[in-house]
Amino acid sequence: GAGVSQSPRYKVTKRGQDVALRCDPISGHVSLYWYRQALGQGPEFLTYFNYEAQQDKSGLPNDRFSAERPEGSISTLTIQRTEQRDSAMYRCASSTDRGPYEQYFGPGTRLTVT
Amino acid sequence: AQKVTQAQTEISVVEKEDVTLDCVYETRDTTYYLFWYKQPPSGELVFLIRRNSFDEQNEISGRYSWNFQKSTSSFNFTITASQVVDSAVYFCALSRETGTASKLTFGTGTRLQVTL
Numbered sequence: 001g002a003g004v005s006q007s008p009r010y011k012v013t014k015r016g017q018d019v020a021l022r023c024d025p026i027s028g029h030v031s032l033y034w035y036r037q038a039l040g041q042g043p044e045f046l047t048y049f050n051y052e053a054q055q056d057k058s059g060l061p062n063d064r065f066s067a068e069r070p071e072g073s074i075s076t077l078t079i080q081r082t083e084q085r086d087s088a089m090y091r092c093a094s095s096t097d098r099g100p101y102e103q104y105f106g107p108g109t110r111l112t113v114t
Numbered sequence: 115a116q117k118v119t120q121a122q123t124e125i126s127v128v129e130k131e132d133v134t135l136d137c138v139y140e141t142r143d144t145t146y147y148l149f150w151y152k153q154p155p156s157g158e159l160v161f162l163i164r165r166n167s168f169d170e171q172n173e174i175s176g177r178y179s180w181n182f183q184k185s186t187s188s189f190n191f192t193i194t195a196s197q198v199v200d201s202a203v204y205f206c207a208l209s210r211e212t213g214t215a216s217k218l219t220f221g222t223g224t225r226l227q228v229t230l
Contacts (some may be wrong), residue, residue, distance in 0.1 A: 033217060042118075042205050042220030056217065091159065101147065101209070103218060105159035113138070 004106035012112045021109045023079045025094030037089040082113045120221035135191045136142045137206030145211035149191045154202040
């Protein structure tokens, strides 16, 4: 079946602009996660949802970052007033809500803030 | 707090050599999960294995094997008879056992370069 999809795959934006990154999880996966991966580093957790409920947003770096999943399927990560330090690969993953909880990752969105 | 350390930043081997990637973790939890992911040059993250902290049996899958030692908090990954296609960055990760979905804590990765 189809894997996790993310769009856009690449986004170049100017400092100060808002961006919205989209994630479409594997069909039937009720848990959805957002991670950020800087160059040469491992992914770092941002937030996750079970169905439409945001269960943990402890990894969001500041209040310019927000995420939603209104219907329990597609999720949007929004970054307001982007800064150059926001440049990174943003990855989405999904899993079932029962064990064994393997997370399957999408291809990522490469964000570049100029 | 949870932490994963992959001390080997980069490893270079010649094809057909065996190679072991080290992973050491820290957690206060008594139950947890450990994972390995592969990130090939194309950039995607590919799930390789999940291990429950209760299960210390080593696992073998083809040329891949994993050695989990709770006493030393290590979960090492060995590739036997490496091939050029094994060239990638490999990440070890840790999650809590909460009875529901849980975030992954990743190490910084080990870049493996396999040459002819």
